Amino acid sequence: xxxxxxxxxxxxxxxxxxxxxxxxxxxxxxxxxxxxxxxxxxxxxxxxxxxxxxxxxxxxxxxxxxxxxxxxxxxxxxxxxxxxxxxxxxxxxxxxxxxxxxxx
Numbered sequence: 001x002x003x004x005x006x007x008x009x010x011x012x013x014x015x016x017x018x019x020x021x022x023x024x025x026x027x028x029x030x031x032x033x034x035x036x037x038x039x040x041x042x043x044x045x046x047x048x049x050x051x052x053x054x055x056x057x058x059x060x061x062x063x064x065x066x067x068x069x070x071x072x073x074x075x076x077x078x079x080x081x082x083x084x085x086x087x088x089x090x091x092x093x094x095x096x097x098x099x100x101x102x103x104x
Contacts, residue, residue, distance in 0.1 A: 001050045001051065003054065010058075015079050018075075019077075020074070025070055028055075034093065067086055073085040073086070075102075077104075083100075083103035
């Protein structure tokens with residue numbers, strides 16, 4: 001999963017691709033729990049580009065999109081937000097896949 005590099009890249013990705021942003025942080029234990037499942041989710045959903053957003057590096061971006069708990073996910077398609085899975089609760093691979101299916 002590619003890491004977000006800038007605010008400009010965030011906007012560019014939203015406008016150019018079907019993209020799922022995963023908001024996370026190095027210190028988040030629930031984020032570490034789901035990491036092993038993410039490559040398989042990426043492989044099963046090739047129509048989506050998956051981007052990791054470091055919550056600490058992009059705290060203002062998180063605030064702009066009401067991301068107050070992690071791990072959290074936002075999906076954008078055709079330049080519009082299509083789904084959000086935002087909470088501080090631990091997520092399962094099945095819940096993340098259901099979120100992706102909702103975004104389609």
